[in-house]
Amino acid sequence: xxxxxxxxxxxxxxxxxxxxxxxxxxxxxxxxxxxxxxxxxxxxxxxxxxxxxxxxxxxxxxxxxxxxxxxxxxxxxxxxxxxxxxxxxxxxxxxxxxxxxxxxxxxxxxxxxxxxxxxxxxxxxxxxxxxxxxxxxxxxxxxxxxxxxxxxxxxxxxxxxxxxxxxxxxxxxxxxxxxxxxxxxxxxxxxxxxxxxxxxxxxxxxxxxxxxxxxxxxxxxxxxxxxxxxxxxxxxxxxxxxxxxxxxxxxxxxxxxxxxxxxxxxxxxxxxxxxxxxxxxxxxxxxxxxxxxxxxxxxxxxxxxxxxxxxxxxxxxxxxxxxxxxxxxxxxxxxxxxxxxxxxxxxxxxxxxxxxxxxxxxxxxxxxxxxxxxxxxxxxxxxxxxxxxxxxxxxxxxxxxxxxxxxxxxxxxxxxxxxxxxxxxxxxxxxxxxxxxxxxxxxxxxxxxxxxxxxxxxxxxxxxxxxxxxxxxxxxxxxxxxxxxxxxx
Numbered sequence: 001x002x003x004x005x006x007x008x009x010x011x012x013x014x015x016x017x018x019x020x021x022x023x024x025x026x027x028x029x030x031x032x033x034x035x036x037x038x039x040x041x042x043x044x045x046x047x048x049x050x051x052x053x054x055x056x057x058x059x060x061x062x063x064x065x066x067x068x069x070x071x072x073x074x075x076x077x078x079x080x081x082x083x084x085x086x087x088x089x090x091x092x093x094x095x096x097x098x099x100x101x102x103x104x105x106x107x108x109x110x111x112x113x114x115x116x117x118x119x120x121x122x123x124x125x126x127x128x129x130x131x132x133x134x135x136x137x138x139x140x141x142x143x144x145x146x147x148x149x150x151x152x153x154x155x156x157x158x159x160x161x162x163x164x165x166x167x168x169x170x171x172x173x174x175x176x177x178x179x180x181x182x183x184x185x186x187x188x189x190x191x192x193x194x195x196x197x198x199x200x201x202x203x204x205x206x207x208x209x210x211x212x213x214x215x216x217x218x219x220x221x222x223x224x225x226x227x228x229x230x231x232x233x234x235x236x237x238x239x240x241x242x243x244x245x246x247x248x249x250x251x252x253x254x255x256x257x258x259x260x261x262x263x264x265x266x267x268x269x270x271x272x273x274x275x276x277x278x279x280x281x282x283x284x285x286x287x288x289x290x291x292x293x294x295x296x297x298x299x300x301x302x303x304x305x306x307x308x309x310x311x312x313x314x315x316x317x318x319x320x321x322x323x324x325x326x327x328x329x330x331x332x333x334x335x336x337x338x339x340x341x342x343x344x345x346x347x348x349x350x351x352x353x354x355x356x357x358x359x360x361x362x363x364x365x366x367x368x369x370x371x372x373x374x375x376x377x378x379x380x381x382x383x384x385x386x387x388x389x390x391x392x393x394x395x396x397x398x399x400x401x402x403x404x405x406x407x408x409x410x411x412x413x414x415x416x417x418x419x420x421x422x423x424x425x426x427x428x429x430x431x432x433x434x435x436x437x438x439x440x441x442x443x444x445x446x447x448x449x450x451x452x453x454x455x456x457x458x459x460x461x462x463x464x465x466x467x468x469x470x471x472x473x474x475x476x477x478x479x480x481x482x483x484x485x486x487x488x489x
Contacts, residue, residue: 030079033069037062037086044093051097052109056169059112060180062090063119070127080127081134087120088141095148111168114149114161117142118187119180125190126183126238136201139194143205146191153195153207154215156188158225186232186239193233193243196250216254220266220308223254227305228274234281241290248285248297255304268313276317279305283321283330299333306337314341315370322378328395331382332402338370338378339406345370346413371421376429379407383437390440393448397466400441404473407433411480427488434481438474445471 040058047054066087073080094113098106121142124135146152155161162185170177195202195209202209216223233239233247268275282305285298306314315338322334382403385391391400410424423429445467452464 030069030073030083033065034079034082034086037066037083037090041086041089041093044090044097047097051101052105052112055094055097055109056112056177059116060176062087063116063123063180066120067123070123073127081138084120084124084138088138091117091120091142091145095145098148108168110149111165113145114151114165115169115181115184117145117149118151118156118162118184118191120187121191121194122183122187125186125194125243126236126240136194136198139198140201140204143191143195143201146205146207151191153192153202153205153209153212154222157192157212157216157229158222159185159188159229160225162188183232185229186236189229189232189247190243193246193250196253197246213253217256221271223308224268224271224275226254227251227278227308228271231274231278231281234278234285241294244285244289245294245297248282248294248301251301252297252304255301255308266310268310272313272317275305275309276320279317279321280324283325283327283334286333287327287330303337311341311345311370315372315374319374319378323381328397328399332398335378335382335399335402335406338375339402339409341370342375342409342413346417369421371419373423375406375410375422376424379403379410379433380437383407383441390444393444393470394463394466397470401470401473404470404477408473408477408480411477411484415484425484425488427485430481430485430488434478434485438478438481441474442478445474 040062044055044058066083070080070083073083091113094109094116098109098113101109121139124138124142127135146156149165151161151165155164166181166184170181191205192212195205195207195212199209216226230247230251234244279302282298282302286295286302289295289298306317309317318334318338318341322331322338325331325334382391382396382399393400407424410422414420414422414425420426424433449464449467449471452461
């Protein structure tokens with residue numbers, strides 16, 4: 001039988017495996033798929049013409065079947081490791097075919113091989129997040145293809161290599177090829193994280209991990225791109241926590257040192273969507289991570305990434321994070337970060353004012369201020385939610401307390417400095433805060449406290465304890481506003 005007919009028969013058999021539902025799949029399916037993959041590896045070596053076109057037809061079927069089959073197997077199942085080993089055999093065969101070619105055909109087949117390897121890397125990582133020796137060996141073998149395919153750790157973690165290879169392989173209406181590569185960017189970032197985890201992996205990829213980290217530490221735009229790529233690991237709901245832990249550690253590595261200081265003159269606008277997505281993913285790690293150390297490291301990573309963003313965009317991102325979070329505790333953490341940013345900027349302004357008269361006009365600070373009306377909008381978002389009415393208790397207690405503390409800080413700081421950058425001291429805003437934020441909130445708080453005052457149920461006791469600090473700060477805010485209203489025109 002001619003080799004292309006054999007290839008067609010094997011692909012039809014693979015597609016039949018793919019069509020079987022998980023309940024109908026026979027027990028021997030994984031072994032059967034492994035045999036088919038081995039068969040295709042041999043058939044690829046016999047291709048005499050139209051090498052790229054024939055391999056490109058087969059790769060989507062191989063990847064789809066591999067994903068469907070391995071998803072049903074346990075991580076420690078030898079059949080799963082065997083399947084990935086056979087998938088590696090496919091890569092070996094494609095590389096052998098590439099070595100026989102020249103020119104544009106070779107370039108296209110190498111690009112296809114690169115994408116195939118990265119998709120396998122992602123599928124493998126989703127199955128095993130630890131340092132299992134069998135999986136680490138497979139990761140090292142996959143990494144050996146990188147230099148041949150023109151992949152580098154820097155190009156992978158910044159995404160530039162992915163864009164280049166996709167542009168070569170995926171045509172405008174090439175839905176089959178595009179749909180079989182859903183984890184290609186996961187695979188790119190995971191490849192670098194595996195190199196960060198294990199030195200043998202980075203050596204297999206012929207990469208100097210220290211040099212890659214130094215490059216990211218010293219070049220801000222590359223660092224922003226890398227942070228954006230890591231969202232594919234951190235935002236995934238199926239990614240093992242162990243790999244998320246290493247991704248956070250990698251983030252801490254590349255945001256260490258003087259190179260992390262933000263350059264206010266660098267245009268960050270094109271990176272903002274991916275940076276914001278990564279920061280949102282980090283907040284999810286902070287909320288749901290299974291251990292304290294990971295939550296602590298994730299919070300440190302959150303602060304460092306925010307500090308690396310120019311102040312002109314930093315507040316907008318914080319505002320987005322607050323308004324898109326449904327966790328009261330996370331909103332409280334973010335509002336405290338906003339308060340910290342305001343405090344730091346206020347101190348810097350105080351120091352600059354002392355020296356301002358001694359500096360030429362051209363050397364004076366022109367950095368955009370965070371002290372704007374947008375800060376009051378954050379307070380209002382919590383104290384007067386978009387859905388209307390006062391915030392609900394006790395579920396929103398943390399966020400409300402943080403919003404009250406933020407408002408009190410703004411009011412006291414603006415009063416002491418005789419400024420009104422946020423508009424908090426204008427009569428209209430004072431009246432709005434008093435009548436629309438604080439009085440309705442006071443009614444809710446006092447009502448809940450009175451209702452639970454004599455109740456010795458544990459839930460009632462916890463509710464009262466949670467509301468006591470809210471009540472104290474709320475009454476202080478009311479006193480401050482009433483005092484300011486007396487003296488306002």
